[in-house]
Amino acid sequence: MGGGSAEEFTEFMTGRWHALVRFGYGLTGDVGLAEDLTQTALARAYAAWPKVRLAADPDAYVRRIMVNSNRSRFRAPRVSEHLTGSPPDFAIAGQFSADEDATALRAALLALPIGQRAVVVLRYWLDLSEAETAAALGCSVGNVKSQAARALAKLRVSAELVNGVCRADR
Amino acid sequence: MLTDEELLRDRLGRLLGQVPAGPIPVDAVLKRGTNMRIGHRVIAAAAVIVAGAAIAAAVAGLGHMRRHQTAPVTPITRQRQRFPVQRVFKLADHARHGVIAEGTSKGEGWNGTWRIWIDAHTGKIYDGLVGFKRWTVGSLSKSEHVGAIATFHNANIEAWTGTYAAVAPDVTRLVVTLNNGQKVTMYPVAAAGRRWVGLLTPMSVYAVSGHAYAGHTELGHMKTFGGLPVTWLGPGQTGLLVQSRRIGTGFVPMHSRQRWWAVVQAGPWGYCISLNPASYDLDPFYSCITPAQAASPGVKAVADTRPKERARWLIGTARPSVAYLRLDIADGTSIQVPTVAVDGQLFYALAIVRGQVVVSWGAYDPAGHRVYGGIGSPPVQP
Numbered sequence: 001m002g003g004g005s006a007e008e009f010t011e012f013m014t015g016r017w018h019a020l021v022r023f024g025y026g027l028t029g030d031v032g033l034a035e036d037l038t039q040t041a042l043a044r045a046y047a048a049w050p051k052v053r054l055a056a057d058p059d060a061y062v063r064r065i066m067v068n069s070n071r072s073r074f075r076a077p078r079v080s081e082h083l084t085g086s087p088p089d090f091a092i093a094g095q096f097s098a099d100e101d102a103t104a105l106r107a108a109l110l111a112l113p114i115g116q117r118a119v120v121v122l123r124y125w126l127d128l129s130e131a132e133t134a135a136a137l138g139c140s141v142g143n144v145k146s147q148a149a150r151a152l153a154k155l156r157v158s159a160e161l162v163n164g165v166c167r168a169d170r
Numbered sequence: 171m172l173t174d175e176e177l178l179r180d181r182l183g184r185l186l187g188q189v190p191a192g193p194i195p196v197d198a199v200l201k202r203g204t205n206m207r208i209g210h211r212v213i214a215a216a217a218v219i220v221a222g223a224a225i226a227a228a229v230a231g232l233g234h235m236r237r238h239q240t241a242p243v244t245p246i247t248r249q250r251q252r253f254p255v256q257r258v259f260k261l262a263d264h265a266r267h268g269v270i271a272e273g274t275s276k277g278e279g280w281n282g283t284w285r286i287w288i289d290a291h292t293g294k295i296y297d298g299l300v301g302f303k304r305w306t307v308g309s310l311s312k313s314e315h316v317g318a319i320a321t322f323h324n325a326n327i328e329a330w331t332g333t334y335a336a337v338a339p340d341v342t343r344l345v346v347t348l349n350n351g352q353k354v355t356m357y358p359v360a361a362a363g364r365r366w367v368g369l370l371t372p373m374s375v376y377a378v379s380g381h382a383y384a385g386h387t388e389l390g391h392m393k394t395f396g397g398l399p400v401t402w403l404g405p406g407q408t409g410l411l412v413q414s415r416r417i418g419t420g421f422v423p424m425h426s427r428q429r430w431w432a433v434v435q436a437g438p439w440g441y442c443i444s445l446n447p448a449s450y451d452l453d454p455f456y457s458c459i460t461p462a463q464a465a466s467p468g469v470k471a472v473a474d475t476r477p478k479e480r481a482r483w484l485i486g487t488a489r490p491s492v493a494y495l496r497l498d499i500a501d502g503t504s505i506q507v508p509t510v511a512v513d514g515q516l517f518y519a520l521a522i523v524r525g526q527v528v529v530s531w532g533a534y535d536p537a538g539h540r541v542y543g544g545i546g547s548p549p550v551q552p
Contacts, residue, residue: 009200010196013196013199014194021189022187022189025186025189026185039195042199046202046203046204101184102181102184102185105182120178120182124175124182127179152174152175152178
């Protein structure tokens, strides 16, 4: 690939890296995994950059790869992800000092199925429309609507959240 | 009252806004993407070969790929290798599950993900194939960083060249150049109370130089020997090779028609030993020792290597009074080699044919008087 396209992609990547890592964190709840997903997706985008750069929404392309890669993470046989021998040092890898409310929300998100979690992050953090969310996930608008409704319903009664999503005392 | 959705937006914004922003791995992503693209071209070229058409186009595609491959194309999937993916963590984060280096391979015989990782519970450092096998390559107790920058340790196993190091607190990144021209940037990660870097590459790929930085300030650059960093020099300082001498050579009957040889290079780092077994399928042996390690009360062996049990090579050091060594073999023969001085330290190197049993050894002064000796071969003292 020529130097020009590398420069163009570098600018694309540096402008989006942090946001994509945060998106990945919303999907996985782990900073390390989020960075892995982001790296993988951006590498694939760069591999297909001549086509991706001409697409209407390259960001959607990258996000779709991240969502699919996250799904694949759970489909792969567990044994290939485990290290042999004694458990390694689990020094709260991938965490940071989030406040209590954020920690509770993270736990509640991770309790959602992967598809619903992705819809929640795309719709309510990235503020994508239902059509844009459907494009990012490669599914129908109807599917996005139903996933969002189910996710909100679960979050309302989530044991991890102090007062659920809706705070009646406000 | 805020609606569900508005409240969720607010809380998500606060949660995800707290996610730390680490360094952006531009180089790693570009390289990985380039390799993916090359892999796609290679598969396309293979399809053309199988179809038996457009041979010229296939050769052009192979020529582009050949820079990154060491073997013929057919069969494609078995020859394809990925160079290591550098996992970039935010500085001062803990290494995820203790993993400090990772590489993937789909080479012949070994498929999967290889890792170097630290287990704080056992105090050991492992190198291995995920989900299959591990090897102990070091320990926390022997992995302190010595000096200002980093002390590297060998983690070579099977088909991989591996190395890891504990680094000084002010090191923010190491940039290593590999023999294939690839540059790899390593950001230290925290595990078991220290900060580490690690590197896994296919066996034929190894580090030839490197620089360490604290922010934008260069702390130093490293000299390597046989792929292993052996010493750090200050910015702009050139390493001084004091002397390089061949310390032994010969033929091993029924092993090879070529002479094997062993060389010692002396410098500020101490002594670096290389042995070429003179056989296409045996790897060279490399080892570096400090002057203190080279010192001997009499005669000792610093390396006793038997690659694939073809033959046995002993390499060692001796005190100044020793002019030559003689090993007595059970079949009545003997092996006699002179000592060779390299920057004031005496070395020797000899080969023992497979099947030969060493009964005793002796070290002799220039007048032929035996000054040291013992049962079997000289003791190995690393």
